[in-house]
Amino acid sequence: MTRIERQSKGRKAAGLVVWLALVIGLVAPILLVVAALGTKAGAFDWKFGFGVMSRSWASTAAMIGVATGLVALLAAFTDFRRLGIPALIALLLPAAVLGGYFHLKQTAQSVPPIHDVSTDWNDPPGFSKAFMKRERAGAPNPVENDPRAPVKPGSPWSGRRVAEINAETCPGAKPVPRMVPADRVRQVLESKGLTVFGSAPWMVEATAESTWFGFKDDVVVRMGPTRTDVRSISRVGVSDLGMNCKRVTEIVQALSK
Numbered sequence: 001m002t003r004i005e006r007q008s009k010g011r012k013a014a015g016l017v018v019w020l021a022l023v024i025g026l027v028a029p030i031l032l033v034v035a036a037l038g039t040k041a042g043a044f045d046w047k048f049g050f051g052v053m054s055r056s057w058a059s060t061a062a063m064i065g066v067a068t069g070l071v072a073l074l075a076a077f078t079d080f081r082r083l084g085i086p087a088l089i090a091l092l093l094p095a096a097v098l099g100g101y102f103h104l105k106q107t108a109q110s111v112p113p114i115h116d117v118s119t120d121w122n123d124p125p126g127f128s129k130a131f132m133k134r135e136r137a138g139a140p141n142p143v144e145n146d147p148r149a150p151v152k153p154g155s156p157w158s159g160r161r162v163a164e165i166n167a168e169t170c171p172g173a174k175p176v177p178r179m180v181p182a183d184r185v186r187q188v189l190e191s192k193g194l195t196v197f198g199s200a201p202w203m204v205e206a207t208a209e210s211t212w213f214g215f216k217d218d219v220v221v222r223m224g225p226t227r228t229d230v231r232s233i234s235r236v237g238v239s240d241l242g243m244n245c246k247r248v249t250e251i252v253q254a255l256s257k
Helices: 003-041 046-076 080-110 129-134 162-169 182-191 243-255
Strands: 116-118 195-200 203-209 216-223 228-234
Touching (some): 003 046, 003 080, 046 080, 116 162, 182 195, 182 203, 182 216, 182 243, 216 243, 228 243
Antiparallel strands (some): 195 203, 203 216, 216 228
């Protein structure tokens, strides 16, 4: 076999490695997209879509994809002009998915494991019977007057009252010191992408839905003679990754203007 023939054979083998790695690299993002859109569309429940397909299958596929992508990148140097771009794609796609999971894990570790934030825990705002029946029927997370974080040995939040955790970790969850008109409340909620369920002079209820997976958080704004309070609570999941604190803070800031 001549040198040219050996080089040609080597380039063909390298090409096969790169294109195989590219196929493997596509598995993780495809799984993630199917999991997210399938969960949002109701094709399967969130525990399977998020817990199994996304956190288990897609993350494992991403690790395998990164490994094969590195091999592909090395193989691509035999003919980088032709194989360089597909090799980089084979590496970067699963790496992006894996990076997303690491970011998600870090975020989960940096916030308390709660899913309920209120500006008033002495008399927390509640939802109407109609809202509870129509929107939150069957929701795993109950609406409680004095919820507690889950008991987890070694966690600084273990078993503590959510009211105490809110006070420590969500400084923006403060009442608006005046009565905000219902029309203004509705306008603010809708401007932030929430779907308003119903409103009255003393209360407005709405729902926020995540772009990916379709996770829903419910919001109630209670308007009293001297103050306006806001509460946001997730329907599923132990931790909201800080989203309810962020939402309540943003709503309070908007209503305070």
